[in-house]
Amino acid sequence: MKKSTVLLGVTVWSVSLLTAYYIGSRANEASNPSTTTPIAQANRENTQQQSFQTVALTEPEEANKLEAFFDGEALSLEEMLREIPTLSAEESRQLLTQALAMPKSDPKRARLINELLSQIAETEPMAALELATQIDSLRDYESARVSILEVWGRNDPAAAIAWAATALENEPSRSRASQLTAIYRGYALTNPEAAFQQALTMDENARLKNRLLGEVLEAQIENGGLEAAKLAVDLVSDPDMKDRLRRDLVSEWAEFDPSAAAEYVVSLGDEASADLKNALIREWAESSPAEAAAWLDSLDADDPAIARASASIIEEWTRYDLAASAEWLNSLEASPELDRAVITYTFSAAAEDPASAMTWAESIDDDRRRTWMMERVAATWKEQDTESFSEYLDSSELTEEQRTTLENAENRGGPGGGGGRGPGGGGRGR
Template identity: 25%
Template structure:
C-alpha cells in the first residue's frame, strides 16, 4: 500500500522527533528454548529442519551429568522422612542393569537421572544391549527424552552403528528418524569418521544427508578437527554448510578465544567467515561483550561481520545498553554500525523507552537510523500506540516506513480501537492500509511471550 498524503517529518540535524511520555517501566523477558534433536512423529519438513538446524548451532545440547553427593561426616543423622526419600534414589551399586535403568526413569532429580543413565550406558555392549533396549521401549521416542536417547545412540554407535540406525527407523519415521540417525552418526564419527562419512554418502541417503552431516561433523570434529574442516569446506550448499562451519567454530573455541578468533580470521570464503564470526559473537557477547567488541572493531566495516555486530548488540544491551550504544555510535558508518544500533535500541526500548527515545532524538536523522526507529516504534507500540505511530512516520525509507506503520497501527488497534478509528480518516493513509490496520491478525502464544 502506498502513502497518499503523509508529510515527511523534518530530517535534518536536531530534528524534533516525537517524544515518548510514559512512566519508566521494566519489561522482563522470558526465554524459552524450543525445538529438539529428535522428533518421533511426522511434521512439516521445512519447519522441522529449520528449527533443528538452528538449535544445533545457536544453542547446542549439553548433557546434564552429575554425581550424587555423600553426606558429610558432620551432617546430622537423616530423619525417617529423609531416609524414605533416600530409598527412592538410585543405589550406587546396582548389579541389575534393568533395575538401574527403570529407577533412573522414575528419578525426578535431573542430576541423578542423567548420571544414572550415563552410568548404565557407559559399558553398553552386545551382551547387555537387549536388556537396555527393553527398558527404553517404555520411554517415548521424542523430544521429552532427547538426552536419554542421545546417550543410548551415541554409546550404541561405538560398536554397532548400523543396527542403531535401523532401530531409529523402527521407532520413528521421516524427519524424526533422520534426526535420531544424526545422533548415531555423532557417536560413529567420533570412533570411525571415514566409515560414517561413507555411509552418509550412500545414494539412498540423498536428501537426508544434510541432516546426517550435523551428527557426522560434530563427532568428527571432536576427534579430528582438521579433517572435519576439510570435509565441510569441500561441500556445496547454502545455509546448512554455514551452520556446519558453526559446529567447527564451537570446537575451535574450546582451544581458547585467541585461537578461535585467529581461525575465524583465516577463513577465505566470506560465507564461512561470516558463519564463524557469528558463532563466536553468540558464544561470547553476553558474558564478555567488551572483549568481543574489541575484536570486532577492526572488522566493523566488513560484510562478514554484520551478523556478528547484530549479535553483539542484542546480547550486550541485555546487561548494559548505554555502554553498547556508545560503542556502536563511535564505529565508522556502515551496515555493521546500523545493525548494532538497531539491536541495542530494540532491547533498550523494552527496558527504558524514555532513555532510548532521548538518545534517538539526539541523533542526526537519516537512512542509517531508520532500522533503529522501526524497532523502537514497534517496542513502544505495545504501551503507547499513538506515540509509536509518530516514530513510525518519521522513518525516511518508504518501504520500511510502510511496514512499520502497518505493524504499529495493528498493535495500536488491538489496544485502543476507538482512538485509531478517530485517527485513521485524518492519517493520509491509503484505504488499503487503513483496512489492514483495522484487521490485525491474532497473536499466538509464542508471539505474545516473545514481545515482552
C-alpha cells in the same frame, strides 16, 4: 550267568544311581538354594535381569515409569540419564526395547531412546543406526541418528566420514546436512584442528561447507580453543569464506566476551565487513544493548553497519527499557536506512504508548511501510482507548482516505508489546 540274575543286578545298580543322584541334589540344594528346580532357576535369572531391566508395573498411575531400572528402584528421568553411561551395550539394548514400548505420549520416551542409542553407539555405531530404524516418528528417528553420528564422529571420525560418503549420498539435502554436521561436531570435540582441515577439503557446496566449518568453530571455542580457531580462520584463503567464518567466530566469541570480540573486529580495519559488525552487535545486544549501542556510536557516521545493527539493538533494548532505547534511536541521524530500526521500535511501543508509537510510525521514510505501520498502531490504539484515538484522528492532518484506512484497521496479531515505560517525548522529528 542266568538272565534273571543280570536283570536283577542292572535294576539294583540303577536304583542305587538314582538314590545317589537324589541325595547329591538335595545336598547341593541345601548349599545353593537358588538352583533347586528349573522354576527356581528361572526366578533367580529373572531377579538378576531386573537389576538393569524395566519392570512392567501393574498400577495405572505408574504405567509410564521405568521402575526397577537399577537395583529395583524407581528412578527419575534425570537419574536414569546419569546411569545410562554405565551400562554395557547389551544392557542398553534391553532397556531400549522397554523404552520403545513406552507410550508415544510419554515426554520421556524420545530422550531415553536417544541416550540409550548413543550409549550403544559408543561401541557399535552401525548397530545403533540399525536399531534406530525401529523408531516410527520421523522427527525422533532423525534426532536419534544425529545423536548416534555425533558419538561416532567423536570416537572414529574417519570411519564415520567414510560411511557418510556412500550412506548419505542419496539423502535429501537437509537430512544429509544435519547428519554430516553431527559427525563433524563430534569430530571437533576431540580434534578440532583436524576437523576444520577435513571440512575445508570436502567436495561440497559452499553453504554446507560453511555450515560444517562453523560447527567446528563453535565446538572449538566452547572447549577453550578460541586462539586456535581465530588462527585457523585467518589462514583461510578464500575471502568470502573467511568473512563468513569470521562472523561465526565473532558470534560465538561475543557470547562470553563481547568487548574482546569488538577489539578483534576493529583490528581487522577495512576487512571488517558490515555483516561482521552486525553479527557482533546482534549477539552483544542480547546481553547489554546499551554497551552495544555505545560501540556502534563509535563508528564513523557513514558506516553502513549502523542502520542494520541499530535494528538489532532496538529489538533487544525495547524488551527492557522503551524510554532509553527511544532516546538512543532519536539521537541517530534520520535516514531511509534507519526505517527498519524505527519499525522495530514502533512494534514494541504500540502496546505501551500508542500515541507515541504513532508519531514514530509517521516518521518512517518509505510510504508503503509507513502506511502499513500506522494501520497496525491504529488497530492497537483503538482497542485500548477509542476516545484518545478519535481525538488523534480529529487533530491530525490526514486525508479523508487515510483517516478511513486507520479507522478500519484491524489488529492482525498486533504490534508486539514491550516492557518498561513509554517513550515520553514521542517519536523522532523529521
